[in-house]
Amino acid sequence: ETGVTQTPRHLVMGMTNKKSLKCEQHLGHNAMYWYKQSAKKPLELMFVYSLEERVENNSVPSRFSPECPNSSHLFLHLHTLQPEDSALYLCASSQVFSSGEQFFGPGTRLTVL
Amino acid sequence: GIQVEQSPPDLILQEGANSTLRCNFSDSVNNLQWFHQNPWGQLINLFYIPSGTKQNGRLSATTVATERYSLLYISSSQTTDSGVYFCAVEGSARQLTFGSGTQLTVLP
Numbered sequence: 001e002t003g004v005t006q007t008p009r010h011l012v013m014g015m016t017n018k019k020s021l022k023c024e025q026h027l028g029h030n031a032m033y034w035y036k037q038s039a040k041k042p043l044e045l046m047f048v049y050s051l052e053e054r055v056e057n058n059s060v061p062s063r064f065s066p067e068c069p070n071s072s073h074l075f076l077h078l079h080t081l082q083p084e085d086s087a088l089y090l091c092a093s094s095q096v097f098s099s100g101e102q103f104f105g106p107g108t109r110l111t112v113l
Numbered sequence: 114g115i116q117v118e119q120s121p122p123d124l125i126l127q128e129g130a131n132s133t134l135r136c137n138f139s140d141s142v143n144n145l146q147w148f149h150q151n152p153w154g155q156l157i158n159l160f161y162i163p164s165g166t167k168q169n170g171r172l173s174a175t176t177v178a179t180e181r182y183s184l185l186y187i188s189s190s191q192t193t194d195s196g197v198y199f200c201a202v203e204g205s206a207r208q209l210t211f212g213s214g215t216q217l218t219v220l221p
Contacts, residue, residue, distance in 0.1 A: 002155075002157075002158070037154075041213075042117075042199075042210075042211040042212060042213050042214070043199070043201075043209075043211040045208050045209065048208070055207075055208070088154050090154075090156065097207070098143075098203065098207035098208070099143070099144070100144070100161075101144075101146060101158065101161040102146065102201075102209060103158060104148075104155070104156040104158075106153065106154065106155045107154040107155065109154065
């Protein structure tokens with residue numbers, strides 16, 4: 001148990017669906033992250049939210065939309081996804097952005113049909 | 114951006130054996146972490162070690178920042194050590210960059 005939880009753990013969706021992934025951290029951290037892990041590829045940073053700023057990987061398609069309502073919660077809204085978006089989506093948090101140890105949630109395994 | 118190379122990509126051991134995993138990186142780093150990813154996808158923090166040496170039970174790690182590498186040592190391996198080991202570094206780009214991992218299989 002790392003102090004970072006994610007729901008759902010598994011998600012199957014069609015290309016026309018809209019769904020959201022949820023992440024919650026109970027560590028009192030001020031920065032949260034979304035990563036994508038595709039088969040046979042290293043983890044790829046998608047988005048960062050902190051008290052000071054939001055950072056995003058410019059290669060992430062607009063069909064992925066993050067939302068961070070407060071420092072403990074992070075969402076990833078999904079719409080009109082493609083089969084190649086099937087992957088493990090991991091949430092992480094750290095005390096501050098760009099410094100210190102990151103702790104990861106268990107991930108959401110997404111399958112797009 | 115910073116490049117991270119891990120070796121070996123795959124490693125098969127007999128239970129009880131020792132092993133060394135290596136992580137090379139291409140630039141100076143502010144942060145280096147070692148993770149173990151279990152079969153269910155959970156990344157478990159092993160070490161936060163931008164420099165120096167740390168030990169935790171059968172595991173230890175050493176980072177030589179000036180020579181741009183880190184080593185993870187696993188002694189007396191157990192079947193529960195199986196999984197993928199990732200090295201991740203943070204350089205001037207202020208984000209963690211992950212290596213491709215070492216897939217470790219420990220046979221009973």
